[in-house]
Amino acid sequence: MTETGHLPDYSFFGLRLRSPFRLHSLPAWPALGSDEAPEIELCFGETPDSLAKPIWSSPFVQIGSDRTALVNISTVARFWIHGTIQAADMTIIVVQPAPGTEIFEIETILLGTVAGIVLHLRSLLPLHASCVVLGGRAIAFSGPCASGKSALAAALVRRGALLLSDDLLISDDSGQSVQAMVGTTQVRLWPDVMDRLEIPREQRLPTRLEHGKRAVAVPAVEARAWPLELMVSIESVGSVDEPVLVRRHGLPALFPFKELVYQQEIGRSLGNAAREFRGLTALANGAALFALRRTKVLDDLDRCADVVLSALGGGL
Amino acid sequence: MNLRGGNSAPAQGGQFGWLVSYPKSGNTWMRIMLQSLRNGGAPVDINESIDSHILNREEFEEHFGVESSDLAAPEIDAVRPELHRAIARASKDPLILRKVHDRCWLTASGERVFPPEVSRGAVYIVRDPRDVAVSFAHFFGLDLEAAVDSMADSTKTYASSSSRLTLQLSQQVGSWSEHVASWLDDAAMPLLLIRYEDMLADSARELEKVARFLGIPAEACAQAAAAAGFSTLREQEDKRGFREKVPSAARFFRQGRSGEGKEKLPIHLLERIENVHGAVMKRLGYL
Numbered sequence: 055m056t057e058t059g060h061l062p063d064y065s066f067f068g069l070r071l072r073s074p075f076r077l078h079s080l081p082a083w084p085a086l087g088s089d090e091a092p093e094i095e096l097c098f099g100e101t102p103d104s105l106a107k108p109i110w111s112s113p114f115v116q117i118g119s120d121r122t123a124l125v126n127i128s129t130v131a132r133f134w135i136h137g138t139i140q141a142a143d144m145t146i147i148v149v150q151p152a153p154g155t156e157i158f159e160i161e162t163i164l165l166g167t168v169a170g171i172v173l174h175l176r177s178l179l180p181l182h183a184s185c186v187v188l189g190g191r192a193i194a195f196s197g198p199c200a201s202g203k204s205a206l207a208a209a210l211v212r213r214g215a216l217l218l219s220d221d222l223l224i225s226d227d228s229g230q231s232v233q234a235m236v237g238t239t240q241v242r243l244w245p246d247v248m249d250r251l252e253i254p255r256e257q258r259l260p261t262r263l264e265h266g267k268r269a270v271a272v273p274a275v276e277a278r279a280w281p282l283e284l285m286v287s288i289e290s291v292g293s294v295d296e297p298v299l300v301r302r303h304g305l306p307a308l309f310p311f312k313e314l315v316y317q318q319e320i321g322r323s324l325g326n327a328a329r330e331f332r333g334l335t336a337l338a339n340g341a342a343l344f345a346l347r348r349t350k351v352l353d354d355l356d357r358c359a360d361v362v363l364s365a366l367g368g369g370l
Numbered sequence: 371m372n373l374r375g376g377n378s379a380p381a382q383g384g385q386f387g388w389l390v391s392y393p394k395s396g397n398t399w400m401r402i403m404l405q406s407l408r409n410g411g412a413p414v415d416i417n418e419s420i421d422s423h424i425l426n427r428e429e430f431e432e433h434f435g436v437e438s439s440d441l442a443a444p445e446i447d448a449v450r451p452e453l454h455r456a457i458a459r460a461s462k463d464p465l466i467l468r469k470v471h472d473r474c475w476l477t478a479s480g481e482r483v484f485p486p487e488v489s490r491g492a493v494y495i496v497r498d499p500r501d502v503a504v505s506f507a508h509f510f511g512l513d514l515e516a517a518v519d520s521m522a523d524s525t526k527t528y529a530s531s532s533s534r535l536t537l538q539l540s541q542q543v544g545s546w547s548e549h550v551a552s553w554l555d556d557a558a559m560p561l562l563l564i565r566y567e568d569m570l571a572d573s574a575r576e577l578e579k580v581a582r583f584l585g586i587p588a589e590a591c592a593q594a595a596a597a598a599g600f601s602t603l604r605e606q607e608d609k610r611g612f613r614e615k616v617p618s619a620a621r622f623f624r625q626g627r628s629g630e631g632k633e634k635l636p637i638h639l640l641e642r643i644e645n646v647h648g649a650v651m652k653r654l655g656y657l
Contacts, residue, residue, distance in 0.1 A: 112434035112456070113449045125436075129445065166437035199427035199438065200537040221437075242439075246534040265442055266532030291417065291613060312432060320435045351617045352534075 065277045067173060067180070067224045068235035069093045075157055078259070079165055079240040079269060081277040094145045094172065096164075101134035101150040110323035115171065117323050123171045128152060130159045130262075133168045135175060145172055162261040162269075165238055169222055170317040174324050179333035180316040183223040184241070185234050185282070186215035188366055192234040192280040194223055195346075196314050197288030202348075202355065205247040206288065208272065209359040212251055216275040217241055222316055225282060227336035233279035240269040246352055285341040286362070287314075290350045297348040297358045299365050307343040308334050384559070385458045387584045388484060388492040389422055390470040392521075392549045393528075394505040395497035396566040397469055398614065398622070402598040403577045404467060407586060411593025416606050417613050422467035425450075426537045429457060439535055446539060450483045458488040465490065465584060471528060473544040474552040482558060489559040493580050497566035498656045499546045499647050500631025500640060511618030518639050521546040522646045547650035565654070567628045573598070600626045 063083035064071045070083050072092040105124050108116040116124045125133040134148040147168065149160060173180040184207035185194040193210075195203045204220050211217055219237025226233040240259075243251075244266055248258055258268035286299070287307070312318045315330055322330070346361065348354055389404070391397040401422045406414045414420070427438045430446070433456040438446065458466065470492075475483050484492070499521060507517035520526060522545050530540035543549060553561065562583040569576045574595035581588035596602075604623040606612070615622040632640065644657065651657040 110435070112436070113452055115435040127436075127441070127445070129442065162440050163437075166440050167435070170437075171435070198537060199431065200535045244534045245532075262440065262442060267439055267535070291611070313428065317431070317435045319432060349611075349617075350613075 063092055065236055066094055067169060067178075067219070067222070067237050068226070068279065069176070071096060074098060075160075077161055077164075078158070078271070079161060079238045081236060081239050081274060084277055091141065091144070093143060094147065096147045096149065099148040099150065101132040101148050110320060115167070115320065117171070117320060121175055121324070123175060125163065125168050125171065127163050127167075130155050130163050133163065135168065135172055145176065147172065156260075156263060158260055158269075159262050162242075166222065167317075171320055173222075173224060174317060174321040174326060177324075177326055177329055179225050179227075179326075179330060180321075181223045181225055181314055182221065182316045183285075183314070184220045185218040185223045185237070186210050187218050187275045187280055188215045188363075190280075191283040191366075192218055193284040193286065193362070193366075194225075194234060194282060194341075195286050195288055198290075198313055201288040201290060202247075202352075202358070203288060204241050204243055205250075205352075205355055206346075206358055206362070208241045208243055208247065208251055208253075208270070209355050210362065211241070211272045213359055213363060217272045218275050218280060225333055225337055226279060227333050227340070232282045232336050232340035234282040235279050236275060236277045239274040240271050242267050242269050244268075247355070250352055250355055282337070282341050284344065284366075285337060286344045286346050288346050288348065291347050294347050294349060297346060297354050297361045299361050300345045300347060302343040302345055304343075305335060305338045307345070308338055384487065384489040384491075385461060385464060385466045386454065386484070386489045387465055387467045388470050388489065389467060389495070390472075390474075390492050390553055391495040391497070392502060392543070392546050393471055394502050394509055396495050396569055397471075399569065399573075399598060399600075399603070399626070400493070400495055400564070400577070400580065401467070401469055402603065403573065403594050404580065404586070406594035406597040407577060407581060407588070407590055411590030411597060413597050413602075416603060417610055420614075422469050424469045424471065424538050424541070425453070427539060428537070429453070430539060433457060433460065438539075443530060443540055444478065447542075448477050448479065450539075451477060451481045451485050454483075454485055455488055465586065467584075470541075471543055472541045473549040474557050475542050475544075484557070484559070486559045490585070491560035491562065491583060492553060492557050493562045493564060493583065494550075494553045494557075495564045495566060495569075496550055496654055498628060498631060499643055499651065500635055500656075501566075501628055502546065502631070503639070503643065504630045504634050505624065508624055509616065509619045509622075514635055514639055518635075518642055521643070524548060545646070547647040550650050550654070570626070570628055 064080040065083050070092040071094040073096040105116040105118040109119050110117040122136040131151045138144050170180045183194040183196040184203040186207050220241040224235040261267045402414050430438045503517045507514050524545050526543045528541045529536040529538040574592045578588045578591040607623050612622045
């Protein structure tokens with residue numbers, strides 16, 4: 055599975071990653087400073103069947119007491135995530151593919167479940183959100199599963215926005231303002247949304263074998279951090295005639311945190327609760343917060359995009 | 371001989387109280403009554419969260435730390451029992467009420483999806499399948515023929531489309547009579563059978579049976595039944611909609627009466643229902 059020839063390093067949610075195979079949904083690491091060692095190295099190899107005495111475990115994920123992790127999707131691969139003695143700040147991801155798996159399936163798990171764990175292990179704050187840049191401003195969409203985060207990001211990209219990240223977003227509060235780090239360059243959608251957005255069939259790339267979700271490459275922003283100015287949580291309500299954007303204020307606007315923070319339980323098992331609270335407080339203070347109240351009907355997707363665009367045009 | 375099957379001894383142990391029914395059989399009504407009862411008979415806002423929801427992806431991801439939409443359906447099905455155990459372990463609530471539309475089924479490795487060791491018991495709500503058919507057709511925007519077909523489909527699953535993502539995890543429902551029989555005969559836990567028609571006749575009385583079975587204080591049953599009266603629910607839906615209504619349905623709380631099936635179904639569909647489901651209908655006194 056290892057490719058020969060030159061491969062770029064990638065920006066893995068703001069971290070430099072080196073991979074033995076081409077990744078289609080991450081931007082290349084900017085050429086400047088290209089001699090530096092990567093912060094994350096992906097390689098193929100043997101992985102343990104399980105971790106001894108995990109501090110957190112599920113049928114798919116184990117977190118070890120020594121800040122290691124094992125992700126096991128039995129039909130795709132096992133991913134063993136650990137540090138090195140030589141370089142304290144380096145993360146190794148060892149991939150042991152299952153027989154018959156495809157590289158795109160490995161990439162799918164890598165950019166979702168595995169990425170979230172790597173980011174928690176590095177004490178970052180991964181959010182369950184999709185994000186676009188409009189007029190130089192990053193606008194993130196959060197909400198429960200199936201609320202339409204990716205669909206709305208894709209609808210806005212169709213209207214001229216640039217994708218910053220799909221489904222997983224790093225919010226960086228280390229500076230004076232909250233920044234969103236560039237993430238994936240593909241948006242993952244289901245056929246109903248792709249049909250609605252008239253995405254041609256040849257642009258729909260598989261994410262898993264015998265699975266409906268597809269990855270679509272879309273115009274992406276320059277690979278750097280962008281000021282995260284708006285945070286919109288999508289709420290499905292019983293009935294509203296038209297989607298409506300409602301201003302919210304303060305930390306309670308980000309409730310429930312377990313919905314907003316990607317794999318919150320894993321982050322907390324790693325002792326990141328205080329970090330989570332600090333990051334969300336910074337987000338609540340630094341970004342303008344909104345709720346987008348909509349019905350569950352896919353038909354209102356374009357109107358949701360209208361509401362966001364017209365609010366932005368009105369100088370939010 | 372217990373013609374109805376099941377073991378209606380008071381529920382014991384375990385945290386889960388499963389509120390089980392084939393769709394369109396009064397499950398949501400019972401959930402709303404129980405929500406009110408657990409709040410001392412207080413009014414229920416149907417658009418606020420009703421506690422006893424169907425298992426969903428949020429819980430799967432919370433407890434398993436994995437992106438559920440990247441998994442294939444068999445990978446999710448295989449760990450449903452463990453998800454129930456994980457929810458029980460993580461909850462301090464001595465009684466976790468959950469709505470269920472699944473039939474009582476086993477995973478590919480033979481494990482019970484609804485593990486008896488974490489179950490207090492199952493309340494099974496059954497409704498005359500002829501009335502279910504009419505309600506089902508309205509709810510899903512189907513003609514009556516298609517509704518009757520669906521109710522006879524052994525392979526029927528919900529929330530399992532490969533063309534769209536749903537918040538609910540996929541559910542194995544099966545045909546109407548398989549659904550009833552799977553729970554009545556093979557739940558492996560205490561089970562209380564409640565008839566929708568009896569709920570219509572005296573909802574407070576039926577609620578009290580359920581409360582006593584699940585170990586919920588039953589003093590406020592009359593107030594809870596009144597708070598969840600059909601006209602109250604319908605009025606709320608008229609004013610502000612209902613978040614559990616699907617787009618195909620004009621409304622969720624529609625008529626809620628019994629006997630509509632015999633009036634509205636053509637003869638050949640009535641005969642078809644009796645042919646397919648007759649044995650179970652007889653067992654329940656519907657024939």
